[in-house]
Structure formats: structure tokens, C-alpha cells
Amino acid sequence: MPYAFTLADVEYLTSADGARALAACDALPLTDASWLADVATARREVGERYAAVLETVLLRRKSASKLDDAGSWLLTGDALQQASASPVAAHRARRLAGRDVHDVTCSIGADLAALAGTAARCVGSDLDPVRLAMARHNCGQAGVAPLIVRADALTPVTRDAVVVADPARRDSSGRRTWRPGDFVPALDELADVHSGRDIVVKCAPGLDPAAAPWAREVELVSLDGQVRESCLWSAGLATAGRRATVLHSGGAEWTITDAESDDVAVAEPGEWLVDPDGAVVRAGLVRHYAARHGLWQLDERIAYLTGDVPPPGVRAFRVLEFGRYSEKELRAVLRRRGIGRVEILVRGLDVDPNTLRRRLKPSGADEASVVLTRIGRTPTAFVCRAERVPG
Structure with missing residues (x-):
């Protein structure tokens, strides 16, 4: 416990x-x-x-990989688990820079400290007095001093500030999709209570956007290749319908929205395969990403992209050979190429990579990445060399 x-x-x-x-x-x-x-x-x-x-x-030791400079913070286990990673919180705060902001579920202050650093005025509130006391300490350690009060997120105590909320998840065990009532407070209740206000709500990535009809922008955010959250922005704050934001701990970031072109072809494989960042995939912006970088699709229902020049700064797969997938043929190719270490990626096929690797019994001094997917109805295997493209 x-x-x-x-x-x-x-x-x-x-x-x-x-x-x-x-x-x-x-x-x-x-x-x-x-x-x-x-x-x-x-x-x-x-x-x-x-x-x-x-x-x-x-x-504090656990927080080191999630929160910047949290070595002097006070935390609870549940609060740390739900807290936004510092680069994600900083990104959201930058979007709200210069506004009056009220974090209505401030907890221990992970988002609040970031918001207070960019907002014109900032208020944090929560019902838990222990977390509020921790938030006061933590914000002080971060060098900011927002007003912190005890209040229910469903009882407005400010009027014109942007409302920021991070509702708790009722039960995250094994859950991949979410409904408004799976959050505390429930998303629809939050939206009703703060109707007419600009509102930002952090949610789990698996939330169906249709469950929040008030949201005019759905932003999927990843950090270091892992999708961290879905963020819902109301009409007064939205600048796109769908957005993917890709952050890196080192500070690099980029974003793409549905305002960009998605005019791309479906064609034969090029010299490279590209697996877009998970935020791009979950935001439904694979075609937009392909158009931006001069890529095309292997199949219009599969997220793998292909092209002759990969985007900068990504891990891409140089195609060595490809053909119709069969386990027997793949085993022969790996043996012929002397591949003993193999990474297996699968999309669109019912194949378990770990089970397949044991059956392939690869041996040799070389290594390769095997990408298994389908083109149309044809199961296809790509034998590739993974390379980090300079960014």
C-alpha cells in the first residue's frame, strides 16, 4: 500500500x-x-x-526521469504517476503564455509550476489539503508563487481565467479506450460547469474525441517516442482540429496539424521505410506527415510510410530486400545474410514478434530489422537496416 x-x-x-x-x-x-x-x-x-x-x-528518485529539478519536491505515489512530465507541462504552459490561468486540479503542482512561469496571473486549486501543501512547497522550489486555494473543480471560484484540468482516471488497468465518465471529475461535468470559458483538459491518449464534443482541437503529445497524453482545447484556444506534438527531453520539438496537405500517393516501396511517431499516428495525421516529408504510403490503411529520403532526426529503415511474407522464406533470407540479431516490427498482421523470433532461430554475426506488414491483401516482409537520420 x-x-x-x-x-x-x-x-x-x-x-x-x-x-x-x-x-x-x-x-x-x-x-x-x-x-x-x-x-x-x-x-x-x-x-x-x-x-x-x-x-x-x-x-524523488522515481521522479528524476519525469520531473525536472524535483529533487527537493514533495510527492505522493499517485500524484507522481499522474503528473505531467516537465517537457509536456512546459509545452502546454507556452501555449497559454500571457493568459490568466486557473489549474482546477493542481495536485502537487507539476503543471501549476509550469503554468505560473508563463501566465499573467495563475491560480491553483484542489480538494486534497495535503497535496495543496505539497504544491505550495513545490512551486516555491520552482521559484514561482501562484495563488493556491482549496476548491472543488466543479465549483468555479474564478471568472475569466483559462481553466486547466487534469482529471484522475478511475481505473487504468488494461484500459485502452476511455469514456467521459471514466475520469474524476467527469469530462462532461467539467465542460458543463465551465461552459463559456476557455478550457484545456489533459486526458489519456485512448479517449475517443467524439466523447468531448466541446473540444475544437485534440492534441496528441509524445515525449521521447512515447505517447503521453491527449489534450483537449476549447474553441477559444484551438488553432487546428487535430494536432500531433513531438517533444524530446533534449529540448527539440515539432508539431503538425490537419491544416497541412494530406495529398500523398499509395505506391511501391522506396529505399526507406518510416514509422511515424505515435502521436502522429494517434492524431490521424500520417498522410499529412508523409506530404510534409515527400513520402508516400504502402497501403492507405497502414501507418508505415516509404520514400527515397527519410525525414531528418528519425530512426528509419533502409530497405535491403522485401517480398511476400512466409516464415520459411524469412528464415532463409536471414540465414543467407548471416543475421543473428533481429528486431521484428509488426503492423497489420497477426504475428507475435517474440514467438516468431524464437521460431526463426537466427544465427550469424550481422543484425537487421524485419518489418512485417501488408500491402493490400498481401503479407509482406521487409529486411532492413535501422539508421538514425541526422536531424
């Missing part, structure tokens, strides 16, 4: 004694093998607050 922080815990953790305790426990390995000994040490050094201190140290 996750540790349940209290206001007394927050008060202690932000005190001088708490800072010393956190520094002492941060030196502990906190591994499975050392856990019992580490707990004994923490209890001896810290006293009754040892559990809050150890949980904070562990959560």
Missing part, C-alpha cells in the same frame, strides 16, 4: 529537521536486498517520521 501522507508529515518534511532527515536517508541504497537494514537505520536516525522520509526519498 502507498504511504498516506498527512499535513503533519508535510510540515515536518519542510522543516530543518526534515531536511536533515531526508539528506541522511538519501544516502541509503533502499534496494530490495538492503530494505530491512535501511528501515532500521531510518527508524533509529529519524524516529516516528521515518516512513514519510523514506517514501519521499524513493519518490
Whole structure:
């Protein structure tokens, strides 16, 4: 069970004694093998607050890959899991720069701290007093000071500010698609309560856009190749119908919308295969991406693209040979080419890559990527060399 922080815990953790305790426990390995000994040490050094201190140290370590400069933040396990990654939060904040903004589900402040850095005025609110106390501390650590109040997201306490919401998911286990009622507060209730206001709602990527008819723009956002969220923008904020935004931890980013041309052909394979970023695929902008980069489709229902020059900055697949897919023929090709290490990518065929790899029994000194897909009704195998294209 996750540790349940209290206001007394927050008060202690932000005190001088708490800072010393956190520094002492941060030196502990906190591994499975050392856990019992580490707990004994923490209890001896810290006293009754040892559990809050150890949980904070562990959560700060987990947050390092998600939140920038969160080594001094206070977090809960659930809040960290739902928090926007820092580059994603910063992207959203840039879109709202100069506006008055109210984060109505501010939690521990991951989005709030970013919004407060770009907004003209910024308010954060939540119902959980512990998370609000953490948000005050975290925003202070980030060098911003938004107004933070306790309020229900379904009870407006501001008038003209842009409403930003990140509703909690009721149950994410095994779920790939979402409905408005799967969120707390429910999306339709949020939209009704704040009707007439500019509103931005962060959602799970699997939400059907038809479930939020008030949204005029649906933005899919990926970070370092992983789709992180779907963001819904109301009419006063929308600049496109569908948008894909691709972010990288190093700072590079690009975006594409349905305002661009999608005039591309379906034709024979070129020298390269390109698998568009997941945000592009989920946003339904594969053809727009192809048109931007001079690519074309192998099949109008398959997301793999092809061309003679791949886009800059992507991992693309130089085609060595291709043909109708059969396991026997693919095994022969790999043997002939001396390929012992093989990456298998599948789209449009009912093939499990791990099971297939074991049956292929590749052996040899070379390596390759195998792309299995279909062109029309023909199952097709591409043997490729994956290359990172300079960007």
C-alpha cells in the first residue's frame, strides 16, 4: 500500500529537521536486498517520521526521469504517476503564455509550476489539503508563487481565467479506450460547469474525441517516442482540429496539424521505410506527415510510410530486400545474410514478434530489422537496416 501522507508529515518534511532527515536517508541504497537494514537505520536516525522520509526519498528518485529539478519536491505515489512530465507541462504552459490561468486540479503542482512561469496571473486549486501543501512547497522550489486555494473543480471560484484540468482516471488497468465518465471529475461535468470559458483538459491518449464534443482541437503529445497524453482545447484556444506534438527531453520539438496537405500517393516501396511517431499516428495525421516529408504510403490503411529520403532526426529503415511474407522464406533470407540479431516490427498482421523470433532461430554475426506488414491483401516482409537520420 502507498504511504498516506498527512499535513503533519508535510510540515515536518519542510522543516530543518526534515531536511536533515531526508539528506541522511538519501544516502541509503533502499534496494530490495538492503530494505530491512535501511528501515532500521531510518527508524533509529529519524524516529516516528521515518516512513514519510523514506517514501519521499524513493519518490524523488522515481521522479528524476519525469520531473525536472524535483529533487527537493514533495510527492505522493499517485500524484507522481499522474503528473505531467516537465517537457509536456512546459509545452502546454507556452501555449497559454500571457493568459490568466486557473489549474482546477493542481495536485502537487507539476503543471501549476509550469503554468505560473508563463501566465499573467495563475491560480491553483484542489480538494486534497495535503497535496495543496505539497504544491505550495513545490512551486516555491520552482521559484514561482501562484495563488493556491482549496476548491472543488466543479465549483468555479474564478471568472475569466483559462481553466486547466487534469482529471484522475478511475481505473487504468488494461484500459485502452476511455469514456467521459471514466475520469474524476467527469469530462462532461467539467465542460458543463465551465461552459463559456476557455478550457484545456489533459486526458489519456485512448479517449475517443467524439466523447468531448466541446473540444475544437485534440492534441496528441509524445515525449521521447512515447505517447503521453491527449489534450483537449476549447474553441477559444484551438488553432487546428487535430494536432500531433513531438517533444524530446533534449529540448527539440515539432508539431503538425490537419491544416497541412494530406495529398500523398499509395505506391511501391522506396529505399526507406518510416514509422511515424505515435502521436502522429494517434492524431490521424500520417498522410499529412508523409506530404510534409515527400513520402508516400504502402497501403492507405497502414501507418508505415516509404520514400527515397527519410525525414531528418528519425530512426528509419533502409530497405535491403522485401517480398511476400512466409516464415520459411524469412528464415532463409536471414540465414543467407548471416543475421543473428533481429528486431521484428509488426503492423497489420497477426504475428507475435517474440514467438516468431524464437521460431526463426537466427544465427550469424550481422543484425537487421524485419518489418512485417501488408500491402493490400498481401503479407509482406521487409529486411532492413535501422539508421538514425541526422536531424
